[in-house]
Amino acid sequence: MMSAILPDLGKYAMPVLASYGSGxxxxxxxxxxxxxxxxxxxxxxDAVESKxxxxx
Amino acid sequence: xxxxxYANPVKFxxxxxxxxxxxxxxxxxxxxxxxxxxxxxxxxxFRQGSTVKIIYLHVPSALMAINAWFMMxxxxxxxxxxxxxxxxxxxxxxxxxxxxxxxxxxxTGALWGQPMWGTWWAWDPRLTSFLILFxxxxxxxxxxxxxxxxxxxxxxxxxxxxxxxxxxxxxRYAVNFWNQGLHQGTSIPVATGERSVAxxxxxxxxxxxxxxxxxxxxxxxxRTGTEIRLRRTKALLAREART
Numbered sequence: 395m396m397s398a399i400l401p402d403l404g405k406y407a408m409p410v411l412a413s414y415g416s417g418x419x420x421x422x423x424x425x426x427x428x429x430x431x432x433x434x435x436x437x438x439x440d441a442v443e444s445k446x447x448x449x450x
Numbered sequence: 451x452x453x454x455x456y457a458n459p460v461k462f463x464x465x466x467x468x469x470x471x472x473x474x475x476x477x478x479x480x481x482x483x484x485x486x487x488x489x490x491x492x493x494x495x496f497r498q499g500s501t502v503k504i505i506y507l508h509v510p511s512a513l514m515a516i517n518a519w520f521m522m523x524x525x526x527x528x529x530x531x532x533x534x535x536x537x538x539x540x541x542x543x544x545x546x547x548x549x550x551x552x553x554x555x556x557x558t559g560a561l562w563g564q565p566m567w568g569t570w571w572a573w574d575p576r577l578t579s580f581l582i583l584f585x586x587x588x589x590x591x592x593x594x595x596x597x598x599x600x601x602x603x604x605x606x607x608x609x610x611x612x613x614x615x616x617x618x619x620x621x622r623y624a625v626n627f628w629n630q631g632l633h634q635g636t637s638i639p640v641a642t643g644e645r646s647v648a649x650x651x652x653x654x655x656x657x658x659x660x661x662x663x664x665x666x667x668x669x670x671x672x673r674t675g676t677e678i679r680l681r682r683t684k685a686l687l688a689r690e691a692r693t
Contacts, residue, residue: 401490403500409561410503414489416561417507417554421481421665424550428673435679442686449690 457534459678466671473671477664484510484658492651504562506655510662512555512580512621518548518666519583519611519618522590526608536674538604539681541611542594543673547666549587556584576633579620586614600681 403410456462488506495502525541528534559577560570571577590610597603645652 401500403503404494406500406565409565410500413504413507413558413561414485416557417511418485420550420554420557424547424669425665428546428669428676432672432676432679435676435683439679439683439686442683442690446686446690 454532454534457532457536459536459682462536463675463678466675470668470671473664473668477661477668480657480661481665482661484654484656484661487654488651488658492654495651498566501562501565502651504558505651506658508555508558508562509655510659511551511558513659514662514666515548515551515555515580515583516618516622517663518544518551519587519614521666521670522548522611523615523618526611529604530608535600535604535681536678538600538608539677540670540674541607542604543677544666544670545587545591545594547669547673549584549591551662551666552580552584552587556580574633576621579617583614583617583621586610586617590614 456465485506489503492503494500522541522544525537525544528537529541559580563572564570590607593607593610594603597606647655
C-alpha cells in the first residue's frame, strides 16, 4: 500500500523518509505550540481585562 | 505613513490580525506545494540519487535559520537605538522559530551527509559555524528566560544577538572564504545568478524557500502578538496588585 503511494527512493529511502518525517514533525510542532501559546495568552488577557473593567 | 507607527503594540496587533490569515494560507500552500512537488514529482539526481529530495527541506530551513538571526539583529538594533518594545518582543518571538529551523537544517544535513560523505558530521567550517549559531539561539532564549526585568533582558539579549551575528554571517559565507571542508558551495549564488541546479529541481526549491520565508513571517507576527498580550497581562496584574 505504502509503496504504491511513495516514489521509489531506492537504497536511500531511510535518510529521505527520516528527513521528511523529522522536518515535518518539527514544523507542525512549532506551529501547534505557537498557536496553543497564543490562545492561552489571549484567554489570560481577556480574563484580566474583563475583571479590570468590572472592577472599574 | 510611517513604519514606526507599528511600534505601537495596539497598532501592531491590528496589523497582524489583518495580514495573518493571508500569510498563513500562502505559507502553508507554498510549503506544501514545494515539499509535495519535490518529494513526489522530481527525478533522482544522477550522482546523489533520491537523497536530492532532502534539498527541499534542508536549504529552505538553513536559509531561514540564518535570516531569522538577521531579523533578530535588526529588531535588536531598533530596540537599542529607538527603544520600541515591539521590536524587542519581535526578536524574542523569532528565536524559537529560528532554533527549529536550525535543528531541521542540522538534522536533514546529517541525514543527507551520511550516505553522501560517509559521515553524519564533520568539523567543516559551515557545519561548525551552524552548530555555534544553534548554541547562540539556545543561549539567547535562555537569557530572555533568566532575566526578570523585561527591559534589561531586551538589552542583554540584543548585545548577545550582535555577537552571534558573526556566526550567522560565517554560516552563510564560510564556504566562500574557507576553501576547505566537505560542504559544497552555494548552489544558487544570488550575486552572480549562475546557479548549478537544474530547473526541474530549482522550481519546487524556490517555492519551498518562499513558503518557509512566509511561514517564518506568519509565525513571527503571531508569536509577537502573543508576547505583547503576555506583557500586557503581566502589567495589568502588577497594577492590580499595587491597588
